[in-house]
Amino acid sequence: MQATALRADTHIAPVAGHIGGRVQLTSTLDLPGFNMTFARGEEVFGEEEPADFVYKVLSGAVRTTRILSDGRRQIGGFHLAGDVFGLELNGAHRFSAEAVVDAEIALVRRSAIDRACERDSAAARELWNLTSRDLERLQDHMVLLGRKSALERVASFLLDMSRRAPCGQAVDLPMSRTDIADYLGLTIETVSRTLSQMERDHMIALPTARHILLCDRRGLANLDA
DSSP, X not given: OOTTSOOTXXXXXXXXXXXXXXXXXXXXXXXXXXXXXXXXXXXXXOTTSBOOEEEEEEESEEEEEEEOTTSOEEEEEEEETTOEEOOOSSSBOSSEEEESSSEEEEEEEHHHHHHHHHHOHHHHHHHHHHHHHHHHHHHHHHHHHHHOXXXXXXXXXXXXXXXXXXXXXXXXXXXXXXXXXXXXXXXXXXXXXXXXXXXXXXXXXOSSSSEEEESOHHHHHHHHO
């Protein structure tokens, strides 16, 4: 489903906490918008579609993906509650986006953001900050894929998830092992073996496949470094 083609059966409502359907996209970007719900696996937008909207995750999680010419899938990133995504430098999306689990997402027209930035230098700086954070995350991901071992990649991923969705010593993963493998550039078997090795080394505990306890953050940080 495309966000630009609002279906009659899609739930649309003012964004929770924003009177009159305004979206607090960032601390200084409070703009007209609305929210939509997406079921697990449902497309938010497609690759090469017009980038008419910018999106903010209110609940759930979203993955951005690209299918390579040989059919392999590369996940470019995971977006959790509070994350803004879909901000493109040109007029089209370079990746597609899908809901990892049932998700509620706020939408703001890119044209509204551009007008706000033309009027307000603080809004322009905030937009620059968003773009800079995206670039920084992309650079980190490039280093992870190009130079790190499987053990280092998984450690980096777990620490990143624990920082972005703090839950004490635990990490609750909305994504599957296949998603993690496609994000880290590994096979699902390698991800599973690496997690098992970390468990044997008492760096993590695995009460369930998606609920992971970080028992040795220092050891994980040493691997990530």
